[in-house]
Amino acid sequence: MAGISLGELIKFFNEVFPILPGSEKPEQALRQFHAEEIGVIQVIRSPLQLWAQGDILEPIPFIDWTEEGEPVFWEAPGMIMTSTCDLDRKENIVLCPCLKLTELKELSAYKSIPENTIFDFLFLGKCLTGDEWVVDLSHPMTLPRQRIEKRIEEGNISRKHSLTDKGWYLFITKFAIKYLRSDDFETMNQR
């Protein structure tokens, strides 16, 4: 930051982005995304005409590795992380797996997941099978776009859902919180 006045920098940011949070009512804004409100605030809808960021496709292959280094293959519905504008022109598409909430009941954070207050999960509410579903934002998988398109054409992959407008805002918020949290002070100090 040498040579830059921090005061001027902050002033500049505030002029460019005059929307920093003030003293509004976050409680009200937050509550609408809690599980009990999810029936009112619809996060998921039927698929849009063209595929878009946040769409849920099924089935999607995911690959992981055991502690011994053996590859593990599994299938799950996948939510598209890739920006909508990249879906028709980039070679790869990134998806994250959807899990049933009940599969996570052993986790100590289980009760907080429907409140969407766990960094790693985007809680969707009831969709797909009628159960409550969660997106695991920590397990992205990259697949070639052309193969996904082909398998959709062949009927081997279905587009199950898209996000509503509010659902999409919740999605980008959760995504930003998951991947754009600031470093701890010590790390920043070393940069």
Added chain:
Amino acid sequence: MNINTDTSLSITSVSALTEKHSLSQSKDSVAASNNLHFQLTGVMLAATIMTSASTLPFQPTFNGSAVSIDVGVPSFRRTRRSSQAAIVTFSTELQRRSQSLSCEDSKLLRKVILSKAQPGIPRF
């Protein structure tokens, strides 16, 4: 990690402290720098959302819950600003209240994932 949302109103004092102490590691400058760090995270979120703002619908996005800000500008701009402010408020507060998955939970999640394993890796 939690974000201190109270820092947004202390910009003047932060700048003053930071400029005064330059790069020295005094407690004041550390606190001020930390403070700035939190604020810039808010700015990053705001920037992310501003980038998306061009797609905001004409009508308020958070019907019934958006915080209305009367800034004395034409209704279109007021609607955008109101929606954006609600989103930024929401995301900042959500981050403040959120927590990371514990190491133990992370291991349990891994077990859940590995329990889904199927034999081989098929063609795609």
